[in-house]
Amino acid sequence: MITLDQLPLRADLVGQEPYGAPQLDVPVVLNVNENPYPPSPLIRHEMAAAVVAAAGTLNRYPDREATALRQDLAAYLGHGLTAERIWAANGSNEIMAHLLTAFGGPGRRVLAFTPTYSMYPEYARNTCTEYVAVPRHPDFTLDAALVLDAIREEEPTVVLIATPNNPTGTVVPLEVIDEICSGTEAIVVIDEAYQEFSAKPSALEMLDRHPRLVVSRTMSKAFALAGGRVGYLAAAPAIVDACRIVRLPYHLSAQTQAVARVALAHADELLAQVRQLAAEARGFEAWARGRGYAVIDSEANFTLIGRFADRHRVWQDLLDRGILIRETGPAGFLRVSAGTPTEMATLRAALDDLNPTIEGNTP
Numbered sequence: 001m002i003t004l005d006q007l008p009l010r011a012d013l014v015g016q017e018p019y020g021a022p023q024l025d026v027p028v029v030l031n032v033n034e035n036p037y038p039p040s041p042l043i044r045h046e047m048a049a050a051v052v053a054a055a056g057t058l059n060r061y062p063d064r065e066a067t068a069l070r071q072d073l074a075a076y077l078g079h080g081l082t083a084e085r086i087w088a089a090n091g092s093n094e095i096m097a098h099l100l101t102a103f104g105g106p107g108r109r110v111l112a113f114t115p116t117y118s119m120y121p122e123y124a125r126n127t128c129t130e131y132v133a134v135p136r137h138p139d140f141t142l143d144a145a146l147v148l149d150a151i152r153e154e155e156p157t158v159v160l161i162a163t164p165n166n167p168t169g170t171v172v173p174l175e176v177i178d179e180i181c182s183g184t185e186a187i188v189v190i191d192e193a194y195q196e197f198s199a200k201p202s203a204l205e206m207l208d209r210h211p212r213l214v215v216s217r218t219m220s221k222a223f224a225l226a227g228g229r230v231g232y233l234a235a236a237p238a239i240v241d242a243c244r245i246v247r248l249p250y251h252l253s254a255q256t257q258a259v260a261r262v263a264l265a266h267a268d269e270l271l272a273q274v275r276q277l278a279a280e281a282r283g284f285e286a287w288a289r290g291r292g293y294a295v296i297d298s299e300a301n302f303t304l305i306g307r308f309a310d311r312h313r314v315w316q317d318l319l320d321r322g323i324l325i326r327e328t329g330p331a332g333f334l335r336v337s338a339g340t341p342t343e344m345a346t347l348r349a350a351l352d353d354l355n356p357t358i359e360g361n362t363p
């Protein structure tokens, strides 16, 4: 068999590994910020019926503009948005790939603020865009001065800001985003993958004021559709047009579009679960603080807790008990996604039982 090093792989990809958290078959999976609740039987049946209906025309290419889906997404987001201000793709991963293909590329920079989502450098690498990472404040917050100074220094064409941020869960206030957008001509992408879990307002309300602002969302978390692969953005029509230039034709399958529309039709039911999950995450944080763990203030469906003297050991000990969490974020911290009440009780009991050494406080 030929090996990778015998192939004409792009020089910047040599030695790189595929991204991905472990996918292990264990009883309690709390490592990738998924929604622990599968679609209800009613939603499943409607999805199945929608796929059967779509199968009747699978000999044809799907609507490459995904118009009906984009209309539904616009209606879900509100804020007076219409389909031409929405773009949809195969996960928000692909939304970012479209944005960086259109607005990044050789000789251009994308700026992000670390610690943040570990896929950002990969989107940059894949699109041959230079990735510049600037550290957040020690408490993982961002203010306009920090961001605008970095923009002046690095001159990026795209700025990526996740809020709530992964892995810290910290949010960036709207006034800060407003000031950033007023102070730059760069495309500012606000990644709101976890926005539905947050009690803070969305940047959607600033789209009319800031033509280069992009708000990115996903159906993977709030809509419990990680397996369906649908991400989307809201922005000016011109930004959507840029994405339409670089997308592969028919990038969203007919089945994907059909299934996503069913999930959107049940937004009320799914968002009720979101509130439950947010409460579960906040409850876990209160418990962890009570036990003396350092906890980063989160508005997402996950929490960073620490500071473990040996976080890998704790991660492994939990895994040995059938609980998979994520070894990521600042040194000494572990990230826990909110699960069902039973899953969280299992985790709390395991942590109490392990009684791991924790040191110092504040990150």
Ligand code: PMP
Binding pocket: 032, 033, 090, 091, 092, 093, 094, 117, 162, 165, 166, 191, 193, 217, 218, 219, 220, 226, 230, 231
């Ligand atoms: N942005 C952030 C901040 C995320 O944490 C994730 C998922 N972990 C994504 C984007 C990508 O989500 P998806 O591709 O499933 O839409």
